[in-house]
Amino acid sequence: CYEVAVLxxxxxxxxxxxxxxxxxxxxxTLMLLLGSAGIIVGFLALYHQSGLATFDLLALGSVHYPPAxxxxxxxAIFIGFGVIGALYPFHTWSPxxxxxxxxxxxxxxxxxxxxxGGYGVLRIAIYLLPxxxxxxxxxxxxxxxxxxxxxSLGAIRQKDLKYFTAYSSVSHCGFILFGLCTLNLMGFKGAxxxxxxxxxxxxxxxxxxxxxxxxxxxx
Numbered sequence: 001c002y003e004v005a006v007l008x009x010x011x012x013x014x015x016x017x018x019x020x021x022x023x024x025x026x027x028x029t030l031m032l033l034l035g036s037a038g039i040i041v042g043f044l045a046l047y048h049q050s051g052l053a054t055f056d057l058l059a060l061g062s063v064h065y066p067p068a069x070x071x072x073x074x075x076a077i078f079i080g081f082g083v084i085g086a087l088y089p090f091h092t093w094s095p096x097x098x099x100x101x102x103x104x105x106x107x108x109x110x111x112x113x114x115x116x117g118g119y120g121v122l123r124i125a126i127y128l129l130p131x132x133x134x135x136x137x138x139x140x141x142x143x144x145x146x147x148x149x150x151x152s153l154g155a156i157r158q159k160d161l162k163y164f165t166a167y168s169s170v171s172h173c174g175f176i177l178f179g180l181c182t183l184n185l186m187g188f189k190g191a192x193x194x195x196x197x198x199x200x201x202x203x204x205x206x207x208x209x210x211x212x213x214x215x216x217x218x219x
Contacts, residue, residue, distance in 0.1 A: 009025075010028065013105060016105070019100045024096040031090060035090070039076075041080075045076075046060060046065075074136055085114055087174075087177060088146050098163070103210025106206040106209075107204075122192075133181075137181050144175075146174075147177065148174035152167075154170065155170075160219055161219045175190075178191075
């Protein structure tokens with residue numbers, strides 16, 4: 001679903017978007033494909049190590065991967081999914097994509113697309129490569145803290161409501177990834193709740209911005 005999500009988002013923004021829609025659509029597509037490259041490298045490594053030609057996570061999870069193997073494969077998969085979850089410094093596609101997208105697409109973008117990143121980190125990266133996750137936890141905790149602070153500061157300086165909401169989403173997604181990087185049950189629960197609440201809240205906020213823009217032609 002990660003790969004399948006790229007093409008419709010490109011078309012929805014590039015054809016029906018506003019402002020610099022073609023630039024935003026192309027930037028979004030290229031950045032997400034960059035993330036895809038990391039995921040593909042990770043899965044090819046898992047296949048080579050396990051010998052299992054399957055996407056069955058239970059089967060892949062039953063294989064013991066050497067710690068050294070996990071330490072170099074985990075960051076590839078984490079960053080790959082992190083790109084779609086607006087991980088700093090790969091987040092720049094998100095504000096431009098939000099700002100140029102039609103209202104409905106912005107709601108879909110915030111409510112669904114960005115959650116694929118957090119889901120992939122939890123369901124695949126951490127589940128399959130726990131030793132790699134422990135090795136990189138501190139580094140990614142620092143990176144996601146930057147995510148939170150940078151997104152908040154970026155939101156404060158915006159005068160466009162769509163950009164404001166987009167940068168706040170970067171910060172919120174930082175909280176999601178931060179919770180996952182704690183590698184404990186409370187952090188996982190908090191990340192899942194944040195994914196749900198952010199999807200509902202931000203989607204509705206973009207809907208409200210669309211209503212305001214439709215009546216006042218300003219945002």
